[in-house]
Structures are given as C-alpha cells and as structure tokens.
Amino acid sequence: MSRVKRIAKELEECRQDTQSGVTLKLNNENDLTHLTGYFKGPPGTPYENGLFQISIDIPNDYPFKPPQMKFATKIYHPNISSVTGAICLNILKDKWTPVLTLKSTLISLQLLLQSPEPNDPQDAEVAKHFLSNKQGFEETAAYWTKIYATTKDNESVNVELKDSQLYGIDDEIVNQFENMGFPRDKTIEVLRRMGIKSFKGVNNKSDVENKILEELLKECQ
Amino acid sequence: MLNFDEDDNISFEYDEEEEEEEDDEEDDDTNIEADVEDSDDDASSFAFESDDNDHAENYKSNTTSNNNNQLDTPISKHLRDDSSVVGCNGTLYLPWSIEQFIQIKFLDALDKLKTFNLYGCSDDDLLIMLQYKKWQQEEVVNEFFDNHDKFYKKCGLLLGKDTNNQFEIVKNFSCFICCEDYKSTEVYSLTCNHQYCLKCYHHYINNEINNGRLITCIEPDCKFVIPHKDISHMYSLIESKHSVIIVEKTLLQNPLLIANARELINSKITYKWCPATDCSSFTELSISDVSCEAQKQSDLKNSNDISKVPIVGCFENHEFCFNCGYENHLPCPCWIVKKWIKKCEDDSETANWIDANTHTCPKCHTSIEKNGGCNHMTCRKCKYEFCWICFNKWSEHNNNYSCNRFRDDQKEEEIRRNKSRQTLERYLHFYKRYSIHETSMKGDKKTLRKIDEVTKIYMEDRRSKNEINNLSWIDIEFLPEAMRSLQNGRKTLKWTYCFAFYLASSNFSQIFETNQDYLNKSVEDLSEVFEKIMDKKNDDKVGTILKNKIKIINLSELILRRQKTLIKSAEENLLNGLLKFEID
Numbered sequence: 001m002s003r004v005k006r007i008a009k010e011l012e013e014c015r016q017d018t019q020s021g022v023t024l025k026l027n028n029e030n031d032l033t034h035l036t037g038y039f040k041g042p043p044g045t046p047y048e049n050g051l052f053q054i055s056i057d058i059p060n061d062y063p064f065k066p067p068q069m070k071f072a073t074k075i076y077h078p079n080i081s082s083v084t085g086a087i088c089l090n091i092l093k094d095k096w097t098p099v100l101t102l103k104s105t106l107i108s109l110q111l112l113l114q115s116p117e118p119n120d121p122q123d124a125e126v127a128k129h130f131l132s133n134k135q136g137f138e139e140t141a142a143y144w145t146k147i148y149a150t151t152k153d154n155e156s157v158n159v160e161l162k163d164s165q166l167y168g169i170d171d172e173i174v175n176q177f178e179n180m181g182f183p184r185d186k187t188i189e190v191l192r193r194m195g196i197k198s199f200k201g202v203n204n205k206s207d208v209e210n211k212i213l214e215e216l217l218k219e220c221q
Numbered sequence: 222m223l224n225f226d227e228d229d230n231i232s233f234e235y236d237e238e239e240e241e242e243e244d245d246e247e248d249d250d251t252n253i254e255a256d257v258e259d260s261d262d263d264a265s266s267f268a269f270e271s272d273d274n275d276h277a278e279n280y281k282s283n284t285t286s287n288n289n290n291q292l293d294t295p296i297s298k299h300l301r302d303d304s305s306v307v308g309c310n311g312t313l314y315l316p317w318s319i320e321q322f323i324q325i326k327f328l329d330a331l332d333k334l335k336t337f338n339l340y341g342c343s344d345d346d347l348l349i350m351l352q353y354k355k356w357q358q359e360e361v362v363n364e365f366f367d368n369h370d371k372f373y374k375k376c377g378l379l380l381g382k383d384t385n386n387q388f389e390i391v392k393n394f395s396c397f398i399c400c401e402d403y404k405s406t407e408v409y410s411l412t413c414n415h416q417y418c419l420k421c422y423h424h425y426i427n428n429e430i431n432n433g434r435l436i437t438c439i440e441p442d443c444k445f446v447i448p449h450k451d452i453s454h455m456y457s458l459i460e461s462k463h464s465v466i467i468v469e470k471t472l473l474q475n476p477l478l479i480a481n482a483r484e485l486i487n488s489k490i491t492y493k494w495c496p497a498t499d500c501s502s503f504t505e506l507s508i509s510d511v512s513c514e515a516q517k518q519s520d521l522k523n524s525n526d527i528s529k530v531p532i533v534g535c536f537e538n539h540e541f542c543f544n545c546g547y548e549n550h551l552p553c554p555c556w557i558v559k560k561w562i563k564k565c566e567d568d569s570e571t572a573n574w575i576d577a578n579t580h581t582c583p584k585c586h587t588s589i590e591k592n593g594g595c596n597h598m599t600c601r602k603c604k605y606e607f608c609w610i611c612f613n614k615w616s617e618h619n620n621n622y623s624c625n626r627f628r629d630d631q632k633e634e635e636i637r638r639n640k641s642r643q644t645l646e647r648y649l650h651f652y653k654r655y656s657i658h659e660t661s662m663k664g665d666k667k668t669l670r671k672i673d674e675v676t677k678i679y680m681e682d683r684r685s686k687n688e689i690n691n692l693s694w695i696d697i698e699f700l701p702e703a704m705r706s707l708q709n710g711r712k713t714l715k716w717t718y719c720f721a722f723y724l725a726s727s728n729f730s731q732i733f734e735t736n737q738d739y740l741n742k743s744v745e746d747l748s749e750v751f752e753k754i755m756d757k758k759n760d761d762k763v764g765t766i767l768k769n770k771i772k773i774i775n776l777s778e779l780i781l782r783r784q785k786t787l788i789k790s791a792e793e794n795l796l797n798g799l800l801k802f803e804i805d
Binding site for chain 2: 005006008009061063064065091095097098099100
C-alpha cells in the first residue's frame with residue numbers, strides 16, 4: 001500500500017514544517033483517507049486574519065488521482081462555491097500530477113485566494129460581483145471572513161450577522177422595499193437573483209426599481 | 222490399394238450422376254450415399270474417405286446454386302481495400318480494425334514523413350511530432366521548416382541533442398511518489414533526469430493514457446514527452462513481472478497509439494464502434510458530405526421507410542445499424558427500436574420478476590408472492606381464499622379435492638376486466654418471445670462455437686496423422702455460412718416481435734405473422750440440427766455434420782430467403798401504408 005506510506009510521510013513532513021503556515025490533521029487517528037487542512041488568509045486580501053478549513057478526501061488511487069478538497073469554511077470567492085465550498089482549480093482536476101502533495105495543493109489554494117480568476121468562475125453570482133464592483137466584493141468577502149473564518153478567541157467574532165451585508169447588498173435598498181411591505185428575505189432573494197447590489201452608479205434608477213417591484217410582486221403572489 | 226481405387230472410382234461415378242440430378246432430387250441423392258456406405262462396410266478404413274469425397278462433390282454442385290444467394294447476402298467479404306462495401310440497404314461503408322487504423326492512419330503517415338529526411342529526427346521524434354499534429358504529415362513538415370526550434374519545444378522534444386531517456390536499476394532509491402525506500406529498483410527518467418520508480422511511472426501512464434494524448438514527465442513544469450517506444454517497453458517490463466519472458470510490443474500494439482486511435486474514432490461521427498459484445502472493431506460510413514448525412518439521419522428518426530436504415534457490417538462480420546448503434550434490427554425502423562428498448566428497460570425487469578415469482582389472485586388479479594409453505598392463500602386485497610396450485614376456491618377445495626388430478630376440461634380463462642392488465646399481458650407476450658430469441662441466440666452461439674471447435678480438432682487430428690484424402694476446409698465451408706444465417710435469422714426473428722408489438726392489427730399484419738411463423742420454423746429446425754450434432758450421446762459429431770450437410774445447407778438457404786421475404790414485404794407494406802404502427 002503505497003498510499004498509506006505516502007500520506008503518513010506527507011503528514012509527518014507537514015508537521016515538521018512550520019514555515020509554510022499550512023496545517024494537516026487527521027479527522028480520525030485510524031483513518032488516513034479523511035483529513036482537514038488549515039491555512040490563514042493571505043495578508044493584503046479580504047481574507048486576511050481568517051483561518052480557513054479545507055476538508056480533504058483521499059481517493060483510492062492517490063497519489064495518481066487528485067485528492068478531493070473543498071472549503072469547510074464558508075468563503076466569498078469567485079472560484080469557490082459560496083454554498084457548497086466546491087473549488088474550481090485545475091490542479092485538483094486534470095492538471096494534477098503525482099508529484100504534487102497535499103501541502104503544495106493547500107498552498108496553491110492559498111494563492112488562489114490571493115489571485116482570483118473571475119473569468120473561470122465556480123460561483124457566477126460572486127464572480128459577477130467581483131467584475132462589476134470590486135470594492136463591494138472585497139467588503140463582502142471581508143465580512144464573510146469576519147463572520148465565518150475568524151477563530152473563537154478573536155474578539156471580533158461577535159459581529160452581528162446581517163443578511164444584506166452577507167450578499168454585499170446595500171442595506172438601504174433592502175430597507176426601502178421592506179418599508180413598502182415586502183418581507184426582508186424575499187427582497188434579498190430577488191435582489192440576489194437580479195444581481196443588484198447597490199444603486200451606486202446606476203443611471204436609470206427608477207427603471208431598475210420598477211423591475212425589482214415587478215419581480216417582488218411575482219415572488220410574493 | 223486396389224480396394225481403395227475401386228471405391229474411389231465408384232464414388233466418382235456416382236458423383237457425376239448426382240450432379241445431373243441433384244437439383245430436383247435430393248432424396249435420391251441421400252439414398253445413394255447410404256448405398257456407398259453400405260458397400261464400404263468390409264473396407265471400413267476407407268469408408269470415411271469415400272464418404273468425404275461424396276460430400277465434397279455434393280457440395281461443389283450445391284455451391285453453384287448457393288452462389289446466387291451469396292451475392293445477395295449483406296456482407297460477402299471483408300477484404301481490406303479502399304473500395305467501400307455495400308450494405309444490404311445500399312449503405313456504403315468500410316469495416317475497420319484498430320490495427321488497420323493504426324497502420325493506415327498513423328504508421329503510413331510515419332513512413333511518408335520518413336522520406337522527407339527531417340534533419341536529426343529519430344522515428345520516436347517523428348511519431349511524437351505526428352501525434353502532436355494529429356497525424357497530418359504535411360503540417361509537421363511545414364512547421365518543422367518554418368521554425369524547427371519552436372516546433373521541437375512545442376512537441377516536448379529536445380533541441381538537436383541526443384535524448385537521454387533511461388531505464389536503469391538504481392541502488393538505495395527512494396521514490397518521491399510512493400515514498401518507498403528501495404535497496405535496488407528499476408527507475409525511469411527522461412532527459413530531464415526526474416527519476417521515479419517503474420511501478421509509479423507505469424501507474425501514472427496508465428492513468429494518463431486514456432486521454433489519448435502525449436504524456437509528459439510527471440514533474441508538473443517539465444514538458445518533456447515520453448516516447449511511444451518507452452511506453453511500450455514499460456508495459457512489457459511490468460507485464461513480464463508475472464512471467465519470465467519480456468515480450469516487446471510492436472507499434473501496432475502500442476498502448477498510446479491504441480488510446481489515441483480510440484480517441485480519434487470516438488470524436489468523429491462517421492465512425493461507429495460495433496455494438497456486439499467483445500467486438501473491438503468499428504465501421505466507417507463512406508459519405509461525401511457530412512452535413513447532408515446529418516440531415517438524412519434526422520429524417521430517419523421518424524421514418525417508416527426501413528429500406529433506408531443504414532445497416533453496416535464490422536470487421537468481424539457483425540451487422541449493426543449505423544444510425545442508432547444497435548444490432549441489425551430489421552424489420553423495425555429505428556424509432557420503433559428506440560421506443561421498444563426504452564419500454565423494455567423501464568418495464569422488463571419488474572415484469573420478469575412478477576411473471577416468475579407471482580401468481581395473480583383469481584378474483585381481483587392482484588399479483589401475489591407466496592412467502593410461506595402453505596398452499597391455502599388468502600388475497601390481502603379482496604380476502605378471496607384459494608389454492609395456490611389449482612387456483613380454485615379454497616372452501617370448495619376441501620370438499621372436492623381435485624387439484625392433484627389432471628383435468629383437461631380446464632376452465633376458460635376469465636374475461637379480463639382491466640384494460641391496463643391487457644396491455645401488460647400483450648407486452649409480456651411479445652417481450653417474452655423477444656427475450657426468448659435473445660437467449661436462444663446465446664445458446665446457439667455456444668453450440669456453434671463447440672461445433673467449430675470439434676471440426677477444427679478433427680481436422681488437425683487428421684492432418685497430423687497425414688491421412689490421405691482428409692477433410693479439407695472446403696468440405697465444411699458451408700458451416701460458417703449456415704451458422705451466420707442461423708444467427709441472423711434469429712436476430713431478425715427477435716426484432717419481428719418488437720415490430721409486431723407496435724403493429725396495428727389488419728389483414729396485412731396477419732400476413733406478417735405468417736411470414737414470421739415460417740421464419741420461426743426454419744430457424745428452429747436448423748437450430749435443432751446443430752443441437753443434435755452436439756448431443757452428448759452422439760459420438761461421431763463430424764460424421765453427423767457431413768451426413769446432415771445438405772439439410773443444413775438447404776435450411777440455411779431457406780432461412781435467408783424467408784428472412785428476406787419477411788423484411789421485403791414489411792418494407793413494402795409499410796411504405797404503401799398497408800401496415801401501420803399503433804403507438805399509445
């Protein structure tokens with residue numbers, strides 16, 4: 001069983017290496033096929049200060065087939081599904097080679113956080129946000145990091161969870177429609193579906209408002 | 222010797238007589254045969270030879286009448302030349318085997334490229350360049366002379382220097398991939414000198430090869446390409462771990478070339494794999510205009526014109542429909558086949574199980590599975606109590622115990638109440654027959670394979686004993702022909718049940734059923750002949766074959782004729798609207 005030996009060796013190497021900032025842990029001491037990886041969000045990005053958990057499943061054919069990785073921590077990133085945590089990265093699919101390791105793959109993921117590829121997205125909604133309003137995207141990503149990826153001993157954990165902010169939607173819009181009598185969750189759902197985050201830079205504001213109204217009326221029928 | 226000569230002469234004389242009479246009087250002919258055998262009794266050792274001769278001559282005269290038929294059979298030969306074969310519906314096609322494909326598309330291109338004498342390129346390099354350029358040798362030449370440094374780099378080859386790809390045995394090696402520490406092991410490396418143990422390399426290649434693309438060094442940023450020859454060698458080395466001898470593969474057996482060929486064949490719509498089990502050959506449709514063909518195929522989708530169904534043959538002589546990729550399904554049009562297959566997939570397993578494991582309640586027709594030992598059944602649904610064996614009411618049963626007795630005045634089946642039940646039964650009727658013929662086809666195949674073996678062994682035996690006048694291939698040439706017509710006859714028969722299931726009943730559907738019946742009979746007859754030959758009690762199997770030769774030939778001809786009549790009449794009646802499909 002070359003797989004067992006290889007994973008054991010990778011674990012050991014990762015344990016000794018304190019430089020890379022990547023940690024690997026077995027979920028269960030007796031099972032070498034389910035691991036969890038941890039790394040810090042790269043500084044200078046909206047993910048800074050966050051600690052991200054990656055769930056790792058090792059296939060039978062490892063290292064000849066890539067490990068299956070996904071984000072266990074919720075993250076707001078164009079190449080990672082905001083719902084499931086699935087990752088779109090070539091080395092986890094066809095560009096995998098047996099020379100790559102769990103550690104090097106985790107480092108690649110860290111790099112992916114630094115340089116997103118919105119043109120090859122996993123999460124279309126996030127990618128659209130990124131391309132249309134980079135600042136808004138970064139604010140939302142930072143917000144997600146704060147809420148989901150901050151460790152318990154960090155004091156900022158007690159941030160109030162705000163649904164509009166979660167999707168990077170300007171709270172004013174939500175309030176505007178809520179005051180008209182529409183339920184808050186429906187309003188957010190419609191706004192998400194229509195890809196509207198804020199009215200900043202929108203010229204035909206009243207047109208857009210009408211469209212939102214139309215959608216909301218349909219939704220609340 | 223004298224005896225032998227006489228025998229020979231006698232039989233020869235008979236032959237000449239026979240040839241004149243043969244066509245109309247077959248019965249006579251068998252009588253004569255018997256006579257010869259009788260007279261041979263005292264010279265038993267020669268009995269068979271003279272018998273043989275008889276048959277050989279018989280056959281010759283028979284083939285003349287057979288010839289007409291052979292011309293009409295769908296596939297007459299499968300010799301490889303560039304002219305297409307014409308299928309039974311006039312479809313032009315070329316049967317291919319993978320080896321042929323590799324030879325013609327890949328290796329012939331290599332030979333042509335060699336004549337250009339590209340400076341400093343080995344055969345390995347040329348193969349890599351060709352595969353990189355999808356086997357267009359002109360493009361290789363163009364790009365090579367355009368900027369050969371760049372082209373080399375693109376192909377993952379080394380600039381102008383000798384390659385240093387090595388299989389070597391290294392001591393104290395620890396492989397980075399499997400993390401094993403070897404005292405001494407075989408490793409492979411390309412010129413880049415990235416060494417990994419042979420096992421890991423093989424595993425890696427095995428994973429990559431299915432893409433059919435060139436394979437680079439395992440190291441992610443290393444672009445060197447592994448030559449075809451080395452891949453072959455690696456496979457041979459790994460396989461030789463289980464045996465002593467290393468068998469080097471030829472280029473025709475090269476795993477990467479095979480994978481690449483498969484990839485190319487899959488990606489083109491003019492190629493289709495033969496759907497027969499364990500058949501690895503494929504067929505190319507000879508068409509000039511692809512877009513026109515696509516139009517034709519979409520026309521076929523709902524057409525009832527079965528003369529347009531593109532039946533083709535493969536390299537191994539299996540017939541299949543190029544349009545829908547199933548076996549030869551005449552007389553059914555493609556869309557009916559699709560409907561049927563879908564229906565069978567949906568319903569058949571359940572229906573089968575219900576049929577085999579349940580009875581229906583005599584009163585309410587609910588399916589009941591018996592889960593206990595007692596034959597006193599009570600229907601869950603209608604609470605009717607009955608006997609599992611005779612299906613009579615249980616209360617009557619006790620007083621008048623009659624289910625152990627055989628009664629021929631069996632009660633008429635109750636009038637069906639339920640329409641959906643009727644359709645199910647109708648479906649089951651056709652499906653059962655359809656699947657029975659499918660199973661019989663498998664059974665036939667087994668018998669035929671055995672017969673093939675027996676005759677082969679017999680002939681080898683005779684040859685090795687150097688017996689004069691032994692049985693030659695010509696003498697049993699009729700066998701494969703007959704086997705094929707049996708198989709094809711059954712196949713047609715099988716599909717007639719699908720056809721009949723969707724057929725609206727009319728006078729013409731009765732004609733169809735009559736034709737079906739005729740075909741059924743001759744197929745069963747021939748199948749029975751073969752089965753009898755392989756009967757365990759039969760010691761002289763080859764003798765029986767030869768004895769039944771005429772019967773076999775005639776039956777197989779009959780099958781062919783009836784099969785053709787059935788399809789032809791179905792085709793015509795569908796076209797002029799006398800036969801119609803009824804789809805619910």
